[in-house]
Amino acid sequence: DLVLVSYKIRSLMDNIEVMIREAEENIQIGVYLETKEIVNKIDKEIDYLREYLRVMPNLINLATKVIVIELKELIEKNNIMQEDYPIHHLMPIKRIEKLKKDVEGSIEKIKVLDYDGVEPLLKDIHNNIKSLSEALDHERDCRKEYDSRCESLYYSSDCTVRNFEHVKKDIDKVLQDYDSSEEITTFVKKCED
Numbered sequence: 001d002l003v004l005v006s007y008k009i010r011s012l013m014d015n016i017e018v019m020i021r022e023a024e025e026n027i028q029i030g031v032y033l034e035t036k037e038i039v040n041k042i043d044k045e046i047d048y049l050r051e052y053l054r055v056m057p058n059l060i061n062l063a064t065k066v067i068v069i070e071l072k073e074l075i076e077k078n079n080i081m082q083e084d085y086p087i088h089h090l091m092p093i094k095r096i097e098k099l100k101k102d103v104e105g106s107i108e109k110i111k112v113l114d115y116d117g118v119e120p121l122l123k124d125i126h127n128n129i130k131s132l133s134e135a136l137d138h139e140r141d142c143r144k145e146y147d148s149r150c151e152s153l154y155y156s157s158d159c160t161v162r163n164f165e166h167v168k169k170d171i172d173k174v175l176q177d178y179d180s181s182e183e184i185t186t187f188v189k190k191c192e193d
Helices: 004-029 032-084 092-111 118-177 182-192
Strands: none
Touching: 004 032, 004 092, 032 092, 032 118, 092 118, 118 182
């Protein structure tokens, strides 16, 4: 998992080795105050590296494998749905581009051994991928429901329109023969609209 940052870790280890040699030389010539400062720097570098090695393998795996796979699946799902589903309101292409940039940004931070803020960013990316994927699934489900109910709804609405037309003709005949109030005429007009 650390192959991505092996060069940077090697560079940090080389720097620690240089400081250790410098500390050893200072001890031999009796410069103890400078040696103490160097040893403190070495301790800080080792503590940072220890914490980095504890945290980063999981984050690197998440950024370079898990999220990349999820993003690829999301892109495939979007490409499949793009033609046949009305998903423009979800703005999937724009959101996917932003997710790609965020992933690249987190990987760049990881490469320079900067893990500050990477974990929340990766969790946010993961949640956004999941959210967009669920929104696309919802559109697919809505389309299935629409397709399954469409014919019956058209038939039902068509029957209702035909029945209304018959009733309207009958009401028009009645209204010609009888005096009607403005209220009834307005009501019939509203129903027609």
